[in-house]
Amino acid sequence: MIEQLDKEFVLQTYARNYVNFKKGINATLFDENEKDFIDFTSGIGVVSVGHGNKKVSDVIAEQAKNIIHISNLFAIEPQAKLGQKIAELSGMDVATFFSNSGAEANEGAIKLARKYGETKFDNKRYKVITLEHSFHGRTITTVKATGQESMHSENFAPYPDGFSYQSEIADVYNSIDDETVAVMIELVQGEGGVQPFDKKDVQDLAKFLKEKDILLIIDEVQTGAYRTGEFLATNLYDIQPDIITMAKGLGGGVPIGAVVTTHKDLFTFGDHGSTFGGNYLSTAAALEVLNILDEFKDSGKLDETIIYFQEELNKIYEENKDIFVDSVGLGLMRGLRVKDSDTLAAILKEAFNEGVLVLRAGKNTLRMLPPLTISKEEIDEGFKRLTNALSKIK
Ligand SMILES: Cc1ncc(COP(=O)(O)O)c(C=O)c1O
Numbered sequence: 001m002i003e004q005l006d007k008e009f010v011l012q013t014y015a016r017n018y019v020n021f022k023k024g025i026n027a028t029l030f031d032e033n034e035k036d037f038i039d040f041t042s043g044i045g046v047v048s049v050g051h052g053n054k055k056v057s058d059v060i061a062e063q064a065k066n067i068i069h070i071s072n073l074f075a076i077e078p079q080a081k082l083g084q085k086i087a088e089l090s091g092m093d094v095a096t097f098f099s100n101s102g103a104e105a106n107e108g109a110i111k112l113a114r115k116y117g118e119t120k121f122d123n124k125r126y127k128v129i130t131l132e133h134s135f136h137g138r139t140i141t142t143v144k145a146t147g148q149e150s151m152h153s154e155n156f157a158p159y160p161d162g163f164s165y166q167s168e169i170a171d172v173y174n175s176i177d178d179e180t181v182a183v184m185i186e187l188v189q190g191e192g193g194v195q196p197f198d199k200k201d202v203q204d205l206a207k208f209l210k211e212k213d214i215l216l217i218i219d220e221v222q223t224g225a226y227r228t229g230e231f232l233a234t235n236l237y238d239i240q241p242d243i244i245t246m247a248k249g250l251g252g253g254v255p256i257g258a259v260v261t262t263h264k265d266l267f268t269f270g271d272h273g274s275t276f277g278g279n280y281l282s283t284a285a286a287l288e289v290l291n292i293l294d295e296f297k298d299s300g301k302l303d304e305t306i307i308y309f310q311e312e313l314n315k316i317y318e319e320n321k322d323i324f325v326d327s328v329g330l331g332l333m334r335g336l337r338v339k340d341s342d343t344l345a346a347i348l349k350e351a352f353n354e355g356v357l358v359l360r361a362g363k364n365t366l367r368m369l370p371p372l373t374i375s376k377e378e379i380d381e382g383f384k385r386l387t388n389a390l391s392k393i394k
Helices: 002-009 054-066 077-089 101-120 138-145 171-175 200-214 235-237 279-300 301-319 340-355 375-392
Strands: 021-025 026-029 036-039 097-100 127-131 163-166 180-185 215-219 241-246 255-260 324-330 333-338 357-361 367-368
Touching: 026 077, 036 163, 036 180, 036 340, 036 375, 054 279, 077 097, 077 255, 077 279, 097 101, 097 138, 101 138, 101 180, 101 215, 101 241, 101 255, 138 215, 163 171, 171 180, 171 200, 180 200, 200 367, 279 301, 301 333, 333 340, 340 357, 340 367
Parallel strands: 127 163, 127 180, 180 215, 215 241
Antiparallel strands: 021 026, 026 036, 097 255, 241 255, 324 333, 333 367, 357 367
């Protein structure tokens, strides 16, 4: 039924699994037949505080009963408070523009950088350097900012000018010219294969760019909101970027994006906007998500969960070296590199059959992005099911 409806009335842009989830409790999902699945995906890094979170759903329900939306023509209390919370947690002197998604946040970041390039220098600076295995979104501009050539389909050309790609951070230095305005990177490449960069390499790049007055944009759409164990991966890497973008885990499932910047006065009235961005509903939800995660971190529970997940993951890795060639990632953004992409496809299929949801990243990485609040029991059960799946493909 659902499959038929979906195929008839929804544009077919995803190769979907036809399971009909009805309910979720933390990292456990239940389908229409009450079959349960352990969720090691959190909706691709979104449901940071788990499914059916009571505190978040209470805040959403309460907010919905009062005001869901007015418009950005009026001050929005939860939006202002969320901006304040982001500044506090980041430890940086920043202000935020709120959007509805990661791609939109990156669009905003690129606009901000272009304005910097246009207004601060004698010559026009507009070029943005990104990395080859990056992922920055699906709009015409952010897909072009994405360094994977395979995503620059002729079907959607022409794309905006000014983007170029380097395979390594070390190659960025020589690709800068006097029209370069920004370098945009993820600190742990998510879609590209759960690949963290070396801290020292990133710090050296950040220092170099600051000296050259070139902006550093950190795409924290996937790494932000405690995914790597700190509020921002930026905090973990101990750098001070000019612009940080967030989305995914920030709203716990409610669509939201954020352009967080130290250049607080660069955008002026009319430079940027969004009808929905930062409305009462999404910012009230995100504020509650951050309150929960802030407390979870402070209590030591987040670090405990990260350590436990990593230990259990490493057991699987060590026991299955005939399948896995590396264990990668940071915090609760983890991956196991699989020996080839056919084996990965088989694991994904069997894992689903066994009742554990996992993801693919890049060509051959088995990726896990569990809710940050996942329990030890759920971790144990998820890895038990994954082990069963692995035994089926041997
Ligand atoms: C690092 C990164 N940037 C941007 C995006 C795009 O975010 P959205 O799908 O919310 O537009 C993603 C999504 O996977 C991402 O991982």
